[in-house]
Ligand SMILES: Cc1cc2nc3c(=O)[nH]c(=O)nc-3n(C[C@H](O)[C@H](O)[C@H](O)COP(=O)(O)OP(=O)(O)OC[C@H]3O[C@@H](n4cnc5c(N)ncnc54)[C@H](O)[C@@H]3O)c2cc1C
Ligand code: SF4
Ligand code: SF4
């Protein structure tokens with residue numbers, strides 16, 4: 001990395017198919033703009049995101065991880081996001097424990113109608129990650 | 143087996159190619175492991191675009207393809223169909239979204255191109271381990287269950303039966319008819335409710351395709367769309383309807399008298415009774431809760447006088463098992479009662495009535511033979527106050543919602559009162575008048591203009607009895623004046639509630655309820671008659687307060703939705719469901735607990751997924767600590783590979 005080059009955080013975003021992925025589609029259809037630092041992985045439901053996915057993303061060099069699902073009460077599968085929410089609290093604590101800044105991990109609720117909210121979340125996340133610099137705690141030597 | 147993957151990136155005119163260097167992407171991907179063919183094309187979804195893909199699959203013997211294009215919600219089906227045409231399984235085709243999630247949201251071409259490469263590689267990693275799958279087919283039991291025999295249930299049952307399907311109609315009270323059969327005349331046309339309802343009830347009882355189970359309740363439901371198994375409890379009536387000649391001798395000797403539900407306590411009935419003369423089935427019921435006792439027989443007078451020997455004290459409850467493919471829930475509503483509404487003297491003053499009691503007073507076959515008389519002294523009331531929104535639109539203390547039908551039936555009540563008592567005066571306290579509906583606004587205007595009903599905008603603050611009058615204090619918010627009316631009768635338009643026990647039934651059926659306890663539709667706009675549970679539909683006031691025309695329309699809608707299922711020989715279900723690796727599974731049962739569809743069960747110490755119930759949400763997969771549970775084609779292995787590709791690509 002050259003000195004003058006700006007740090008570009010790498011983000012993996014797990015988006016549930018029914019709300020958040022559809023919301024990110026709407027951001028596209030509305031031609032909203034957000035930083036290209038995020039690679040989306042569409043999953044069926046936020047409830048299917050295992051903590052393992054989050055840790056393996058950090059291990060493989062992610063500087064930030066986002067899990068986004070339907071608003072509480074709106075999960076296509078009724079309760080998936082409630083399970084996700086519970087799990088996420090544990091993940092945050094665990095990250096803290098192993099010395100990763102908890103801000104590197106985000107959970108959000110984005111509905112299919114919230115293209116603008118998705119855009120904002122990504123932009124804010126990138127801004128929040130920039131001062132933290134690269135995540136090296138869990139990154140396995142690549 | 144070595145994978146032979148084809149990669150195609152679409153320019154989408156300039157929609158993708160304007161921001162993503164598609165040539166570079168295609169060249170980069172050409173050397174990615176497993177890629178045998180990589181190309182870019184101006185419009186992949188066009189016929190020539192699809193043909194290129196089909197040709198490539200055939201010529202290069204590709205076994206998987208990834209198309210980088212617009213969102214999979216748009217063309218996944220298109221490309222999967224094309225893949226099938228080319229001879230590979232449709233689940234071997236995956237879509238990488240490089241338009242909505244990439245080219246349309248970024249400006250920097252270099253960065254957008256890099257991102258498009260990462261997205262593509264990540265989706266290739268998913269495709270690499272995709273299994274070939276075929277839709278799961280489910281047989282269909284081609285008959286339906288309708289729960290609740292009010293106008294909604296009756297309409298659904300008749301529509302289904304007249305479409306040629308067998309229907310089991312379960313009603314928990316001794317007769318079908320619901321609330322509509324209690325009404326006198328109906329807005330906005332003032333037809334006599336019994337005159338339009340009775341023929342439908344008779345049609346139900348005579349229809350060869352309808353099995354009517356009254357005095358019955360659904361006890362248990364298992365199974366899934368197309369294949370429900372239902373246990374129904376048929377309570378004993380102690381009267382054989384085939385022998386009963388409706389002579390009415392039994393009620394003349396029965397010593398018990400209890401409030402009559404049909405007249406909402408305005409009259410009394412015997413322990414053995416017929417709910418109302420036109421009841422269907424036309425027979426008597428012995429109410430075991432009020433009879434002095436059958437074991438041992440404490441009275442026995444009714445059986446003594448019953449000449450055809452229709453009364454059988456040994457009748458036992460029966461459990462019936464029915465198999466159906468689809469279910470319609472039409473359990474209707476109840477009015478707010480005295481437990482919920484202690485204000486306004488309801489339940490304390492005899493001449494403070496609710497709307498249904500007033501319907502009975504207006505009914506030609508009601509307790510007063512259609513004369514409007516005060517319950518306390520049987521005198522004709524000369525001043526009557528009607529109060530709207532009692533318990534409705536009151537989020538602090540009662541129901542936040544509008545009960546929807548009260549504005550209309552109150553106008554009807556005031557009008558009917560004037561038709562009976564020409565020299566009387568009717569007052570209506572209201573918040574606003576909601577009369578959206580065909581002919582509804584005109585109907586309310588008629589009450590004001592032709593029948594001189596006085597509408598007072600405002601809330602009633604106090605009601606109390608004094609010298610045989612009910613004093614009503616309120617404020618007319620339009621004039622700002624305090625108002626006091628010395629009324630002879632007060633009629634409360636009580637809030638509409640879901641019928642008692644609807645919550646328990648919803649739990650048995652596993653259908654959701656909204657915050658007020660009404661049954662939830664699957665989508666408030668586009669799926670208003672479907673419940674969230676596949677194969678179960680909603681009709682009438684069980685879903686939300688509604689009037690008869692709306693209830694009937696929804697009931698017919700629900701019937702058609704049920705026919706959608708019953709008319710199929712087989713149903714097909716997405717095969718991307720969970721599977722459990724039994725070598726890894728320890729039988730901890732965590733997945734059983736979390737599955738929202740109760741699709742997982744333990745058998746011989748191992749988890750087992752019912753593929754028909756499983757919706758593939760993946761909650762079990764994220765919960766299983768042994769990595770034993772996984773959803774086909776989004777397995778943890780696939781997702782791990784996707785993560786690597788997203789970060790390294
Ligand atoms: C005072 C008043 C006046 C009205 N006037 C008019 C009017 O003039 N015009 C108009 O269009 N509408 C009017 N309505 C509205 C009308 O009554 C309703 O639209 C209609 O009754 C709704 O029918 P339903 O079948 O959905 O519900 P219901 O009539 O409530 O029928 C539900 C049926 O399901 C049964 N049931 C409940 N739970 C179960 C269970 N768990 N298992 C088995 N069976 C069960 C009940 O016993 C009942 O028979 C009036 C309503 C009121 C309160
Ligand atoms: S959670 Fe995993 S180990 Fe436990 S029963 Fe389910 S599949 Fe088996
Ligand atoms: S994928 Fe979802 S629906 Fe299927 S078994 Fe697992 S938790 Fe249940």
Ligand code: FES
Nearest residue numbers: 016045069070075
């Ligand atoms: S489907 Fe979106 S969170 Fe469950």
